[in-house]
Amino acid sequence: MGLNLKPLVISNPIRISDLVGKVVAVDAFNVIYQFLATIRGPTGDLLTDTHGEPTSHLSGLFYRNINLLCDGVKMVYIFDGEPHELKAKEINRRKKAKEEASEKYNLAIEEGRMDDAKKFSQGTSILTSKMIEESKYLLSLLGIPYINAISEGEATAALLSKKDLAYSCVSQDYDSILFGAKRLIRNLTISGKRKIPNKNAYIDIVPEIIEYDQVLKINNITHEQLVDIGILIGTDFNPNGFNGIGPKNALKLIQKYKKLEDIEKIKDELSNTPYKEIREIFLNPNVANIEDLNIQFKDLEKEKILKYLCDEKSFSMERVANYLRRLEKNVIKKSESLDKWF
């Protein structure tokens, strides 16, 4: 799951009101997986419609996006395309991890350990192509544009930020910074309090922003060197990184030796790592031409949303209508306060 850059970055809290009118490029898979992990019933089951089809992804997308739209944030969702072939190992590892989580989940259900069941269920989420299509459909009804990336979604999100078509990327993972994104916002689509695992305590989750320039500056490194650090720690394209090297160590090594080829003690391991190819993935990512990306923000289609979510997906008419009304009021209020200036 991404790479652990946390110890090497500075993150500053950001208020959602700082994002009014700004475009953010959202890592769609990352966000939807989060909804699938968190939006579950007391024993870890997903929300479903009357046919038993999962609806947790739609619930999360609907409520979260309406709130962000109310706050005046403009989202563009970026969906992953074909993964790079070097990602096969990582994809396989995730698949195995899910199978293991499913076994633990089933056993916990069988033995009536419902707390455990809920815990293990979070690791079992599978994002089907049907769920992806449903998510895209709901986004289009909400008037929120989305882009189908050629390959890694985070590469395309980073491109939007580099070209100032977006102010920032949005993801929990740090990969977009390696792709050269100017900014990354974390914790935008999760909110409030989170329980600390196995403890009876809660922490406040607040949105935070990470600046690319600042990351390079405080560590006194270049973009190329940041990518090399990522390769040492381990990326999706070389999942485990190098033996015994964590973020702090990786930084020290690159600060001292400047590049992977000059680090004597990793020579053998390096010869077994396609590091040149991985560098290329991050430094010359496979993305569309910026002119070919058609991003249009539209009005939401109220009737169609009600029809889709309530008639087809078993959402409560009252709740959905309430939410849509709240957004409408907000839009009116915003335009009124704007009118006062003229």
Place this chain on the structure above:
DNA sequence: CTCGCTGA
């Protein structure tokens, strides 16, 4: 994810 209820 979010709402709505509940008990301090």
Place this chain on the structure above:
DNA sequence: TCAGCGAGG
């Protein structure tokens, strides 16, 4: 008034 919990789908 508000954190915490259960339900929604």
